[in-house]
Amino acid sequence: MDDVDIDRIDDAVLGLLWLTVHDERRAWRGHDWDALDRLHRKGLIADPVNKAKSVVLTDEGLKRAEELFQILFTSPK
Template sequence: MEIDEDKIDDAVLALLWLTLHNERWAWKGFDWATTDRLHKKGLIGDPVNKLKSLILTD
């Protein structure tokens, strides 16, 4: 069975939304490959930084 990465991305995006704080920030405790894909799709800010959270884009 192949893994559907789009479904994983949707699930992680939903979990990020559930952990929002300060309206746009979410804790980044998820798989790096997934957050990189979400960043390439323009859904989150660049996850590669020293912060423990990331920004969800509009």
């Protein structure tokens, strides 16, 4: 799997986090831990390692998650 584009996977996970946003910036963290860790290192979510079942998106992460959701998962108008 040398040809896997990790950044595209991270974009897809961030876009999917948008589906479960609640309490303004929390999203359910039911995604791959490696992807969540990379998103944390990129400054898009708070540290996913905690007792909560959700992660907190940063301002940048929240904006980018919505953008990616629109790009990746909606039909063109």
